[in-house]
Amino acid sequence: MLTIRTQILIAFISSIVLTTAILTVAYKWMWFDAHTTLLLTISAIIASCLTTVICILFINPLVRRIRLMNLQTKRVAQGHYNETELNIDSPKEMRELSHSFNTMARNIETQIEQVKHEQQEKSEMVQNLSHDLKTPLASITSYAEGLKDGVISTKKEQNKAYDVLIKQSQRIATMFDELTSVMSLNTVSRNNYELETIYIDKLFVSILQTYEQQAACESRTIDVNLCDEVQSFKQYRVPLERILLNIIDNAIKFTSPGSRIELKVNQEAGNLLVITVSDDGPGIASEHLNRIFDRTYRVEESRNKTTGGSGLGLYIARNLAHQMDGVLEVKSKINIGSSFILKIPMK
Structure with a gap:
């Protein structure tokens, strides 16, 4: 040459x-x-x-x-x-x-660093999920062995064991549902959703029906305050419902039975719909507020042992909000409660 x-x-x-x-x-x-x-x-x-x-x-x-x-x-x-x-x-x-x-x-360099960061997050997420699975699997194994060996013999103890098995199985299913949702965020965009006319009252009736039985069993109160200015609007129903369900799930997980959850709807300038979900739970410390939407961040290492899930619900909700050209914010005070604020444009 x-x-x-x-x-x-x-x-x-x-x-x-x-x-x-x-x-x-x-x-x-x-x-x-x-x-x-x-x-x-x-x-x-x-x-x-x-x-x-x-x-x-x-x-x-x-x-x-x-x-x-x-x-x-x-x-x-x-x-x-x-x-x-x-x-x-x-x-x-x-x-x-x-x-x-x-x-x-x-x-x-930017793309390589982004790929490395995503790979690290995925690795941490898998490690966290593996860790979270140990508790429900251990519980299922111990109760299943007790039933098999006849250690759990009375009808009352057996019913309790069945309840635990069902609850822990549902907990594992929730973890995998959240993991699947996270993986699909990279491949699913708003082009996969259909823009629909959404009636705000029907939307909340549908969502409240999801929690009706659980709220009754746990003596919870879920209040809804709608503003007269918002009757209907065009948006993507599927991601909107998923966001609200994830936020309400989060409020239920971190509050005690008998607590109160409030859903409030307002309209801001610029044709912006604002939905606020508030609870009277323990609140979130200020040093954690900026990171609770991160995929692998944990406020407490032991939080999932009692609440279930993989802690990905808020991460999923925030990303879906971005796909709708919206934002998801949080305000919280210790021992007072938290408010998650969803702002999306009305098409």
Whole structure:
């Protein structure tokens, strides 16, 4: 493979040979006499040599820049993205090429870091899920062995064991449902949903029916306050319902039986729908508020032992809100309660 300098030298040598050949032919055809032909040949050779030298002087800096770019390209291939800044000012084409190279290196570094971060989060999420599965599986195993061995013999104890088995099985199912939802967030966009006309009263009736039996058994109160300005609007029903269900699930998990949950609907300027879900639970400390929507963050290491689930509900809700061009915020005070505020545009 020839270098640029070698190719230029070959081109000029070929030019000298061709010029000499033309002058020789001209001499044989007697276009010039011998003296004139010799002078023209010498002049052509000298001019070609000078042109070659001048060209090489101009080409050398360009070759050095190309070699530098080649070296930096190899460093990028080796993973040294932040050590490959090119500062080439001229010629114009090389300056533009170096600028594009620097932009490419920065973009690759950003994407690589993002992939590493996502892989780390997924690894932590799997580890957390494995840890969370140990408790319900141990409980299921112990009660199943007790039933098999006859240790749990009375009808009352057996009914209790069956309740525990059902509850822990549902807990495991919830964990896997949340994990499946997280995995699908990367492949499902709002283009997969259908824009529908949503009647706010019917939406909340449907959601409240989901918790009717549980609220009655646990003596919970779920209040709904609707504003008269909001009757119907266009949005994506499926993600909206999922967001509200996840937030209400979270409120139920972290409050005691007999507690109160409030759902409030308002309209803000800019045709913005605001849905607030408030509870009177233990609240969330201020140092945790900015991270409770993270996929792998845990306020308490032991929280899932009593509440069930994998702690992914809020992460899923926030991402669905973003798909709807909305935001999900939280306000909380210790020993007073928490409020999750969903803001989405009404289409």
